[in-house]
Amino acid sequence: MDVIIENLPQYWDGFLRTLFLSLISGIIALVFGTILAAARVSPVAALRGFSMTYVEIVRNTPLTIAFFFAAVVLPRLGVTFQQFEVAAIIALSAYTSAFIAEAVRSGVNSVPVGQAEAARSIGMQFTQVLSLIILPQALRTVIPPLINILIALVKNSSVAGAFYVLELFGQGKQLANANGDAVMWVLVGIAFFYLLITIPLGYLASVVERKVAIAR
Amino acid sequence: MSSVLYDVPGPKARRVSLIGSIIGVIVIGGLLVLAVVTLAQQGIFDPKRWAVFQLPEVWALIAAGIGATLAAAAVSAVIAFPLGLLLCLMRISDNAWIRVPTRIVLEFLRGMPVVLMMLFVLLVFATSSFIAVVAGLVLYNSAIFAEIIRAGVQSLPKGQREAGLAIGLTSFQCRLTIELPQAIRRMLPSLVAQLVVLLKDTSLGYIVAYGELLRAVQVMADFLGPQYLFPVFFVAAAIYIAIDLAVSRLAIWLERRGSKRAAGGVAHVPVAGIPAAK
Amino acid sequence: MMAFLTRRKSLLVAASAALALSLSACGGSSSTTTNPPVAEKPSFPADSTMAKLASAGKITIGTKFDQPLFGQKGLDGKPVGFDVEIGKLMAAKLGIPADKIEWVETVSANREQFLKQGKVDMIVATYTINDKRKAEVDFAGPYYEAGQALMVNKDNNSITKPEDVKGKNVCSVTGSTPASTIVEKYGAVLVPAATYSACLEPLRNHQVEAVTTDNVILAGFVSKEPDAFKLASDQTFTKEPYGIGLKKDDTAFRTWVNDQLEASDKDGSYKKAWEDTAGTVIKTTPALPTIDRY
Numbered sequence: 001m002d003v004i005i006e007n008l009p010q011y012w013d014g015f016l017r018t019l020f021l022s023l024i025s026g027i028i029a030l031v032f033g034t035i036l037a038a039a040r041v042s043p044v045a046a047l048r049g050f051s052m053t054y055v056e057i058v059r060n061t062p063l064t065i066a067f068f069f070a071a072v073v074l075p076r077l078g079v080t081f082q083q084f085e086v087a088a089i090i091a092l093s094a095y096t097s098a099f100i101a102e103a104v105r106s107g108v109n110s111v112p113v114g115q116a117e118a119a120r121s122i123g124m125q126f127t128q129v130l131s132l133i134i135l136p137q138a139l140r141t142v143i144p145p146l147i148n149i150l151i152a153l154v155k156n157s158s159v160a161g162a163f164y165v166l167e168l169f170g171q172g173k174q175l176a177n178a179n180g181d182a183v184m185w186v187l188v189g190i191a192f193f194y195l196l197i198t199i200p201l202g203y204l205a206s207v208v209e210r211k212v213a214i215a216r
Numbered sequence: 217m218s219s220v221l222y223d224v225p226g227p228k229a230r231r232v233s234l235i236g237s238i239i240g241v242i243v244i245g246g247l248l249v250l251a252v253v254t255l256a257q258q259g260i261f262d263p264k265r266w267a268v269f270q271l272p273e274v275w276a277l278i279a280a281g282i283g284a285t286l287a288a289a290a291v292s293a294v295i296a297f298p299l300g301l302l303l304c305l306m307r308i309s310d311n312a313w314i315r316v317p318t319r320i321v322l323e324f325l326r327g328m329p330v331v332l333m334m335l336f337v338l339l340v341f342a343t344s345s346f347i348a349v350v351a352g353l354v355l356y357n358s359a360i361f362a363e364i365i366r367a368g369v370q371s372l373p374k375g376q377r378e379a380g381l382a383i384g385l386t387s388f389q390c391r392l393t394i395e396l397p398q399a400i401r402r403m404l405p406s407l408v409a410q411l412v413v414l415l416k417d418t419s420l421g422y423i424v425a426y427g428e429l430l431r432a433v434q435v436m437a438d439f440l441g442p443q444y445l446f447p448v449f450f451v452a453a454a455i456y457i458a459i460d461l462a463v464s465r466l467a468i469w470l471e472r473r474g475s476k477r478a479a480g481g482v483a484h485v486p487v488a489g490i491p492a493a494k
Numbered sequence: 495m496m497a498f499l500t501r502r503k504s505l506l507v508a509a510s511a512a513l514a515l516s517l518s519a520c521g522g523s524s525s526t527t528t529n530p531p532v533a534e535k536p537s538f539p540a541d542s543t544m545a546k547l548a549s550a551g552k553i554t555i556g557t558k559f560d561q562p563l564f565g566q567k568g569l570d571g572k573p574v575g576f577d578v579e580i581g582k583l584m585a586a587k588l589g590i591p592a593d594k595i596e597w598v599e600t601v602s603a604n605r606e607q608f609l610k611q612g613k614v615d616m617i618v619a620t621y622t623i624n625d626k627r628k629a630e631v632d633f634a635g636p637y638y639e640a641g642q643a644l645m646v647n648k649d650n651n652s653i654t655k656p657e658d659v660k661g662k663n664v665c666s667v668t669g670s671t672p673a674s675t676i677v678e679k680y681g682a683v684l685v686p687a688a689t690y691s692a693c694l695e696p697l698r699n700h701q702v703e704a705v706t707t708d709n710v711i712l713a714g715f716v717s718k719e720p721d722a723f724k725l726a727s728d729q730t731f732t733k734e735p736y737g738i739g740l741k742k743d744d745t746a747f748r749t750w751v752n753d754q755l756e757a758s759d760k761d762g763s764y765k766k767a768w769e770d771t772a773g774t775v776i777k778t779t780p781a782l783p784t785i786d787r788y
């Protein structure tokens with residue numbers, strides 16, 4: 001138990017880094033994922049193809065491979081960075097955006113067809129239909145799955161700990177190695193900090209889901 | 217649906233679409249070519265580096281890595297599913313003494329990263345990395361399975377349970393014989409999707425030094441020399457993606473077969489926690 | 495044949511020797527020159543760990559699988575290195591041939607646990623002796639004295655002593671002693687990696703300025719790529735005595751292992767173990783350090 005209190009600065013440092021990684025990756029993934037979803041339903045065939053291929057491949061790639069690619073292969077390709085957090089953000093955003101694209105797409109599909117038909121019948125273009133009519137309605141169905149994807153993102157950020165970033169999981173390994181006699185308490189502390197983020201988010205997801213269900 | 221969002225393209229729109237497609241292909245193609253050229257400049261495509269794949273030991277090690285991945289996935293799946301059923305029964309039990317602690321445990325298991333659970337088992341119980349990987353996967357996925365099946369049970373029409381109780385079945389018998397079979401059949405797509413996620417998560421074994429494919433090739437590259445890192449990595453990545461794609465396709469095929477048979481079809485209910493988001 | 499073979503010749507010789515040994519059915523006397531002679535029917539006091547292991551005819555030894563020159567897994571799945579040779583020496587003195595040793599990978603974090611729970615009989619895995627660990631396990635030896643050092647890119651002349659890394663990115667393994675030392679004593683910024691070899695790519699790409707760990711491990715990496723890396727200096731700035739980890743309070747076993755270490759120094763098998771493995775890269779054979787019988 002003391003081992004947690006002694007090392008509180010490291011725990012806190014790791015916790016903040018995890019939050020940072022999750023937040024930045026989450027925002028980038030939301031933006032890129034929505035763009036991918038729009039590309040998937042767009043009239044331009046190349047965009048459709050690219051989006052489909054990207055989502056299929058990334059959804060079937062293990063996260064460790066994605067991290068390995070971002071942290072080890074990319075620098076060889078000339079994409080250098082001084083901080084490995086950049087690699088972590090690249091890997092996490094690229095990975096999560098595929099799932100967000102799928103979630104947004106299923107949200108778009110869940111909007112009644114009549115909405116799009118009505119929009120077109122008054123002369124709206126594709127981009128107008130999507131941005132003014134479809135996406136706002138799709139977002140309501142899509143928010144609970146999105147929150148769940150973000151929860152998964154926070155948990156996935158733990159993989160960064162094995163790829164040169166001292167976030168919460170990395171700190172956990174570090175402290176566990178250094179305190180071989182109190183490993184259990186070290187890891188319990190790490191678990192606590194993760195739950196600090198995931199449980200409130202999970203609660204938020206169920207609250208939103210209930211509200212959306214009633215509204216429908 | 218997609219064609220509903222825009223008018224059937226007329227000649228001008230088709231031209232614009234074609235131009236857009238060509239530009240898109242050029243840009244993406246250009247990026248890919250750039251990447252390949254940069255790699256070639258660093259000698260990645262030097263045949264000497266790829267000669268290592270002529271060694272049978274290399275393929276034996278890769279096969280061992282694939283085997284380790286599949287073994288961990290299979291064992292975890294076989295244990296996690298019944299455990300998930302049990303946890304589900306406990307979660308929807310009428311007895312609050314069972315229900316509430318189960319709910320707490322499930323929230324706990326779902327909120328933690330899988331790697332953390334693997335590391336915990338590895339270090340605290342001093343097990344082999346295989347057991348750590350399996351334990352981590354089982355703990356996490358049985359909680360997810362429990363939630364999926366619970367969502368299935370809750371999506372059933374109330375009449376099913378009421379009819380069962382009305383003919384004198386106990387609550388437990390009701391759940392076992394009437395509600396669970398229907399729930400499982402309904403949630404089959406989500407369950408199978410989660411199995412694919414389980415397969416992908418075995419790659420996390422890399423972090424606890426389990427000999428799955430990525431670690432196997434890395435150890436191999438360590439021994440042979442760093443110039444072999446990229447060839448073996450690309451091969452490992454390709455194999456991983458191929459296996460996952462195959463299992464995903466299998467899952468989709470199974471779902472299509474199943475949906476033709478299931479009474480009332482299968483539900484595509486978006487459920488909290490299941491967008492296959494790992 | 496293939497070009498890489500000539501560069502890896504020394505290690506491949508050791509690996510193929512191990513491969514040949516694993517294929518040979520005969521378990522008694524060794525069929526290659528790299529394995530130590532097995533004692534014929536040694537006798538030990540009844541109820542001692544030595545007697546139990548000798549009568550069982552097999553032993554489980556924990557070692558590293560990813561440290562060049564000391565314990566590294568070869569293509570055939572068996573580890574090779576100086577630690578492995580020391581382990582084989584001990585087993586041979588118990589009358590156990592090298593192919594009856596079960597090698598288990600022990601990483602830095604689980605060494606104490608594995609010994610406590612009896613998962614391994616002994617650990618020879620670049621295991622630094624320190625007081626904190628002595629509370630959990632016993633150490634025989636030390637059998638080698640390493641020291642922490644720095645490895646830099648070949649063209650980097652700005653780092654020659656540990657004080658030069660202040661404020662710079664340095665890579666080391668998560669939670670290892672060198673990692674804590676370089677941060678706490680010398681003020682470097684730690685970039686943690688899962689294994690030592692994972693530090694090589696960031697160094698190569700100039701994302702870290704140096705890699706730090708024990709000098710022998712670094713020498714192994716430098717020897718594989720002498721055009722890319724070099725040791726910052728020949729001086730080590732800490733003392734890392736490697737010991738053989740044993741279950742706590744098994745004094746009889748520890749005394750016996752210490753005796754065997756001293757005997758191996760006298761009969762030349764220690765020297766041979768070094769020359770067959772780490773000695774191919776680090777030419778000076780070390781002397782056995784003074785055994786600490788605490």
